[in-house]
Every structure is written in C-alpha cells, then in structure tokens.
Amino acid sequence: MAKVIFFGVDLHGHVNPTLGLIHKLIERGEEVVYYCSDAFQDKIEQTGATFRSYKGLLGFGTNDGSGIDTFMVFADFIVNKSHIIVEALQEEVKQWQPDYIIHDAFSLWGKQFAERMDIPGISVFANFPFIDEMADLDPDFFMEYVLRAADDPIYKKYKGQHDMYRKLLDKLSRMISIKHGLQNVNVINDIFCSKEAxxxxxxxxxxxxxxxxxxxxxLFAGYSLYSRKESVEFPYEQLDGRPLIYIAFGTIYNELEEIYKTCLEAFASKEHQVILSAGNKINLKELGEIPDNFIVRPYVPQLEILKRTDVFISHGGANSIYEGLCNHVPLVVMPQVFDEYMGALMVEKAGAGIYLRQAEVSAADLKEAVEQVLTTPSYRDNCCRIQQSFEATGGLDYAVDGILKFVKQRVAHETL
Known part of the structure; x- marks a missing residue:
C-alpha cells in the first residue's frame, strides 16, 4: 500500500471528476490524503480519502473579461498561490512522506512538491485539456479559444502569420519567469497544465x-460518473412528463440575472417543464414572477436531474458537459469564460448540441436552439456515441492501472 497525496482545486467542476479516481485508488489499497477547501470535506471523505484543508489559502474563482490580460492575471494567480501553499504546507507534506503525488492540472504546487521531494508526480486534467502542442496544429484556434484574443488589435492585424502565437507565448512566458524567478517556463504546459511525465x-x-x-x-481515461450522496431535497413529484429543460451555469458566477430572465421569457409557455439551478449568488426575488412551469432552486442534485432531462442549457463547464454527455443529454451551450468556449466548440464539432455564439442571446434565439435540439434525434445519438467512446478507453480502472504502472517503473528506474 502506497501513500498518495492529491492536491485539488476548490471548484465543483474540478473536484467532482476526481472522486471516482480517488475511490478506485483506495479500492486498490492506496492510502490517499486529499487537499482541498473545507466546503468539499464531506464529498471527499465519502470516497474513503483523508481530507486535509488548505486552511483558507486557495480560493479559486473567475476573472471577468477575456484576452491576453485576463490570461496573464490567471497565470499570475496560480504562481502566487503555489508559492503561498508550498511555503505553508511543506512541513506537513514532508511529515506524511507520500510515495507519489497526484494533482489537478491547475495545482502547480503539486508539481513543485513532487519535484522538491523527488517522487513521482501525476497531473489530472479535470478541465477541458489544452496543451501548448495544440497550437502547432492550429495557432489561430489557440489565440481565439484559449487566449480569447480574437478582438485583440495586434492579433487582428497579424492573424494568419504562423509564428505570431509562438512569439506571443514566448513573451508571456518570459514575463512570468522574470516576475516570479522561474526558469525555462512554458506558461501553458508548466503553469496552466502543470504537465508531468x-x-x-x-x-x-x-x-x-x-x-x-x-x-x-x-492517458485518455474517458469520463465516468461517480455517484454523489447529496442531501438536497427536490420535488420530483412535480415532474409530469413534459419535455424537461435543465438550466445551470455553475456555482461561481455572479452576474447571471439577465441570462436567467432571458430563460424565463423563452420558456414561459406550458409545453416544457424547466428546472433552473440558479446558484446562491442570485437573489431569486430579482428575477420577478416565476412561470409555474419552472422549478427554481439555488442548487439541485444534478446527476439525478440529468437522468430525466431532454435538453441541458449550460455555461459549458467541463463537469456539466461531460455529465450531460454521459446521460445522453444534448446541450445548448452559452459559454461565459476561459475554457468554456473550447468546450462549446467541442460539443458543436461532436454534433452533441448547439453553441450559441452571441454575446447577448435573445429569448427567441434560445428557444429556437432548444426546439432544434428537441426535434433532431442526431444530437442525442451523438451524445450516445461520445459516451461510448468514454467507456471504450477502459475508464477509471485503466487510469489506475496506468498510475500504478507509472509509479512502479519510476521507482524501479531510480533504484538502478
């Protein structure tokens, strides 16, 4: 039995995909300590892992805006947090003497701990995977969907020049390196992905x-749903068999009032039932009168709701998209920030839903998109196809096999 530390990120969309992996590792006999923020303690302990708190040191969130400036703010945030966490937890981590470390791709501190302790490190991409090598195949995609720099005047002027992205990335990497005293940094692979072997x-x-x-x-391990024991009451008895639309935009956005009002306007007629998970940062009274075909709650048991859903209107977070696909639910995606734009494009390319590109989506456009998804069987068929491709990878058993093999080979190599 090996000792393992997992360093997580305190976002539902990053914690939820890791729970099944942690549970599988523990079933195989590994002893796992999982670092995260206090709000996730119960969910993590249900896997059998030992919870350890970041003690208020983390606090992931969103930064409004897009483009290169926002990208740099986020990179700066990750490096600063890594410095703080490594300094604060180094003695605690050292005393536990882990055999190897697994960490979220955004948890740079996990990679740094593994390097300092000279033990195997493994990165887990809970978000939509993006790596610098993708830009070698399509630099414009990276500029527009990862850096979100489509409206940047310099990009507009030089769009199409193959080396523009590479020059920009090198410049950003040098800026981060100089500011934080790092060496040979690739801001994508080393900071946003914390890539490992x-x-x-x-x-x-x-x-x-x-x-x-x-x-x-x-290692492509597909996406596996892991049952979450959530003590959330929901009036399932009110669902009467009409086509069900589920609307959720995650748990960290603040300014969604206008989007929710658009949803209320679009689906106020009686032919659908609608479940709106509004989050706890919206005053529901500010939404005005709620049509009686709507069920509005701050939080709902998403996995149970998706089993009954016909169309999922989502911000395009990785957790939401993957859970929708695994339940064969086609999506209408209205991305808000960062990699959600890439997720929306992936859904569109897979034929599993519709990507609404408008900065401000009208009620008419939203209703039209939902009706198209409801009346076109290929959207659901493509969700089934993608879910089957997840299963074909071998899933969590394949991932755990890969982890244990990697650690064994690394240890054997070091003893030669």
Missing part, C-alpha cells in the same frame, strides 16, 4: 480537439 485526461480522443497533439504521456 504522466497526465490523466478525463475524456476520449474522439471528443478531444486536436487529439494528435497529445503524446503517450497523456
């Missing part, structure tokens, strides 16, 4: 954009 991806090559950019160090 083994990287676990919760998707399939069939669903991944530019899958050829991912070499053998990337």
């Amino acid at each position: 083994l990287n676990i991806l919760f998707t399939s090559r069939e669903f991944q954009i530019y899958a050829d950019a991912f070499d053998e160090s990337h």
